Amino acid sequence: xxGVSQDPRHKIxxxxxxxxxxxxxxSEHNRLYWYRQTLGQGPEFLTYFQNEAQLEKSRLLSDRFSxxxxxxxFSTLEIQRTEQGDSAMYLCAGPGGPNTGxxxxxxxxxxxxx
Amino acid sequence: xxxxxxxxxxxxxxxxEAVTLDCTYDxxxxxxxxxxxxxxxxxxxxxxxxxxxxxxxxxxxxRYSLNFQKARKSANLVISASQLGDSAMYFCAMRExxxxxxxxxxxxxxxxxx
Numbered sequence: 001x002x003g004v005s006q007d008p009r010h011k012i013x014x015x016x017x018x019x020x021x022x023x024x025x026x027s028e029h030n031r032l033y034w035y036r037q038t039l040g041q042g043p044e045f046l047t048y049f050q051n052e053a054q055l056e057k058s059r060l061l062s063d064r065f066s067x068x069x070x071x072x073x074f075s076t077l078e079i080q081r082t083e084q085g086d087s088a089m090y091l092c093a094g095p096g097g098p099n100t101g102x103x104x105x106x107x108x109x110x111x112x113x114x
Numbered sequence: 115x116x117x118x119x120x121x122x123x124x125x126x127x128x129x130x131e132a133v134t135l136d137c138t139y140d141x142x143x144x145x146x147x148x149x150x151x152x153x154x155x156x157x158x159x160x161x162x163x164x165x166x167x168x169x170x171x172x173x174x175x176x177r178y179s180l181n182f183q184k185a186r187k188s189a190n191l192v193i194s195a196s197q198l199g200d201s202a203m204y205f206c207a208m209r210e211x212x213x214x215x216x217x218x219x220x221x222x223x224x225x226x227x228x
Contacts, residue, residue, distance in 0.1 A: 031214065042118075042205045042218030043159065056214060089157065096161065101147050101209050103216055105159035 003029075004094050004106035012112045013082055020078045021109040023092030032075050033103060034067055035091040036060065043091055043105075049075060082113045116140065118206050118219035125224050127196045134181070135191040135222045137206030143167075146210045148189040150180065153203040153221070162204075165189060193224075201226045 003026035013019050025032050030051050035043035046065070047057045051072035061067070064082075069075040079086055089108045096102035119138045127133035139148065150162045165173045165180045173180040181190040193200055206219045 033214070033216075040220075042207070042221050045215045045217070048214045058215075091159065093159075097164075100164040100166070101216075102149050102161045102164050103159075104161060107158050110157075 002094070002104035002106065004092055004104060006090075006092050006106040006109050008109055009107060010110045010112075012114065014114050015082060015084060017082055018078065018080045019082055019111060020076055021090050021092075021111075023075045023077070023106060025074070025092070025094040029094035030072065031095045032069060033093040034075070034077050035093065035105075037089040037091060037108070038087075046077075046090075079111070082111075084113045087111055087113045116219075117210075117217040118208055120206055120219035120222050122222045123220075125222055127193075127200075127224065127226055129198060129226055129228050130195055132192060132194045133196055133224065135193070135204050135206075135224065137189045137191065137219060139187050139189060139206070139208050141187075141208065141210050143211040145212075146208055148180070148182070149207040149209070149216065150178070150189075150191045151205045151207060151218075152200075153205065155202070159205075163191070196226045198226050198228060200224060 005024040007022045032049045034046040037043045047067050049069040064080045067077045091108045093103035093105045146167045148165045152160045163175045163178045165182045177194045179192045203221045205221045209216045
């Protein structure tokens with residue numbers, strides 16, 4: 001158990017609809033990361049938060065994507081006007097050891113856009 | 115250029131045998147970290163092992179060891195005494211310098227044969 005919870009685990013939606021994913025990390029995790037993993041690929045970095053501040057965003061995060069972390073606790077990732085190409089696993093992660101920097105991932109939220 | 119290259123899309127190994135999964139990386143930073151993750155068919159990303167660029171000894175964690183060859187920029191994962199439960203996707207990853215982003219390779223699918 002990595003202590004990172006994601007909800008929902010699965011989401012099926014129609015093209016054009018909005019979806020929101022939630023990530024709840026361990027309370028003492030000041031850093032939080034979002035990744036996207038498409039079939040047959042490794043996870044790709046989307047964005048990262050230090051407490052409530054979004055400090056880095058990937059070019060993959062188009063203007064249809066928005067992530068927030070109010071109060072530096074849980075985080076949400078919203079996708080507006082979904083497209084079939086958004087179908088993927090969305091992974092949230094918290095930091096591991098302070099000297100090693102590994103990430104501990106949640107179980108992911110799988111999005112299918114019909 | 116790819117930051118992380120895994121050239122073996124798939125590998126087979128006999129149960130109880132050792133197997134090496136290849137990973138090469140590309141960075142100009144002197145300080146970086148290398149990681150291996152396991153992703154079973156259930157989808158969760160499981161952290162296995164970490165190697166820091168300044169670590170002189172190869173990292174080991176139980177049956178996992180990381181064969182770190184800095185001059186060759188390779189960080190191969192060695193799994194000893196393979197078990198059926200080792201069948202999974204394996205991802206090599208790197209964190210460079212002071213950056214927060216971890217970059218993943220495309221993965222190697224390992225299948226352990228009884």
